[in-house]
Amino acid sequence: MITSGDKKTGWFARLKQGLHRTRVNIIGLFTGGSIDEDFLEELEYALISADMGVQTVTELLSKLRETIKLKGLKTQDEVRLTLRDELVALLKPAEGKIDLNRGTPLVMMMVGVNGAGKTTSIGKISKWLSNENRSVLLAAGDTFRAAAREQLAVWGERNRVEVISQTGGDPAAVAFDAVSAGKARGMDVVIVDTAGRLTTQTRLMEELKRIHRAQTKCMEGAPHEVILVIDGTNGQNALSQVQAFDAAVNLTGLIITKLDGTAKGGVLAAITRMRAGNPIPIYFIGVGEGIEDLQAFDAEEFANALVGLN
Numbered sequence: 001m002i003t004s005g006d007k008k009t010g011w012f013a014r015l016k017q018g019l020h021r022t023r024v025n026i027i028g029l030f031t032g033g034s035i036d037e038d039f040l041e042e043l044e045y046a047l048i049s050a051d052m053g054v055q056t057v058t059e060l061l062s063k064l065r066e067t068i069k070l071k072g073l074k075t076q077d078e079v080r081l082t083l084r085d086e087l088v089a090l091l092k093p094a095e096g097k098i099d100l101n102r103g104t105p106l107v108m109m110m111v112g113v114n115g116a117g118k119t120t121s122i123g124k125i126s127k128w129l130s131n132e133n134r135s136v137l138l139a140a141g142d143t144f145r146a147a148a149r150e151q152l153a154v155w156g157e158r159n160r161v162e163v164i165s166q167t168g169g170d171p172a173a174v175a176f177d178a179v180s181a182g183k184a185r186g187m188d189v190v191i192v193d194t195a196g197r198l199t200t201q202t203r204l205m206e207e208l209k210r211i212h213r214a215q216t217k218c219m220e221g222a223p224h225e226v227i228l229v230i231d232g233t234n235g236q237n238a239l240s241q242v243q244a245f246d247a248a249v250n251l252t253g254l255i256i257t258k259l260d261g262t263a264k265g266g267v268l269a270a271i272t273r274m275r276a277g278n279p280i281p282i283y284f285i286g287v288g289e290g291i292e293d294l295q296a297f298d299a300e301e302f303a304n305a306l307v308g309l310n
């Protein structure tokens with residue numbers, strides 16, 4: 001994971017580039033002039049277009065109007081800063097870090113719809129963990145497709161991490177084997193990959209519960225982390241993904257991927273608002289397909305990128 005110096009500028013630029021559509025809308029509005037009703041209405045529209053959701057935007061705007069009145073704000077630049085601060089306040093409670101010391105091994109299970117970026121994120125997390133000198137074991141819980149096992153195997157090789165897999169086996173059995181191997185070998189972390197599934201596929205959602213139970217059976221308290229990987233370009237559909245996966249397997253964290261792509265970014269605000277006061281932590285954001293393109297979620301940096309500040 002890149003956190004320092006020049007490299008940071010690189011990923012931040014990519015994030016900003018990825019949020020381009022949002023930024024064009026929002027930035028296009030901030031022309032340095034004064035504030036009037038038309039301006040506030042256009043801002044409201046731009047935020048809704050950025051996938052923030054009507055309720056989130058209504059709340060943000062009513063607070064913004066209050067502050068404008070209270071502080072006598074006159075310029076669009078002042079409004080931009082105020083909006084940034086509101087977004088930081090909204091998103092801050094969603095910052096979160098995985099506590100690697102919760103279990104030995106710490107067992108992590110990745111869930112999500114097809115193509116969200118689960119397997120890629122596992123590759124990136126493995127790299128981060130090896131930088132932290134933690135030993136990792138991967139479980140290829142996506143047993144249906146040979147390509148899926150191979151994809152995880154490639155990430156395993158890149159990170160010099162072993163992958164437990166079974167040809168056409170039962171994913172719950174693979175998860176069980178991986179956790180027991182992790183225990184026996186004294187690994188620091190076990191990460192269980194799962195096949196993508198739609199929340200409407202009842203049988204597959206039941207299977208996910210079974211994979212979850214197999215880990216608990218093997219180790220009390222496991223899986224310690226159940227992480228939903230969400231494609232940042234999915235818009236408001238992300239909200240129902242959070243609800244359905246949480247109902248099935250009790251989510252402990254989120255990863256939002258593809259924020260370097262055409263994502264509009266506002267969905268992070270919508271997801272956070274859904275559980276205002278006690279949001280599911282956003283552990284990481286994905287900002288590219290490469291092994292280092294994973295960043296800890298930082299509310300302030302993200303809010304800055306959204307409204308076009310540095």
Ligand SMILES: Nc1nc2c(ncn2[C@@H]2O[C@H](COP(=O)(O)OP(=O)(O)OP(=O)(O)O)[C@@H](O)[C@H]2O)c(=O)[nH]1
Pocket residue numbers: 112113114115116117118119120121142148194195196197229257258259260261285286287288289293
């Ligand atoms: N641009 C970009 N692409 C990403 C990111 N994360 C994943 N991808 C790409 O998204 C595609 C799907 O990624 P996978 O990791 O295979 O997704 P998955 O959730 O494991 O998919 P299934 O196992 O089929 O459900 C791949 O082409 C990845 O390279 C990201 O942060 N940015």
Ligand SMILES: [Mg+2]
Pocket residue numbers: 118119120142148193194195196
């Ligand atoms: Mg996968």
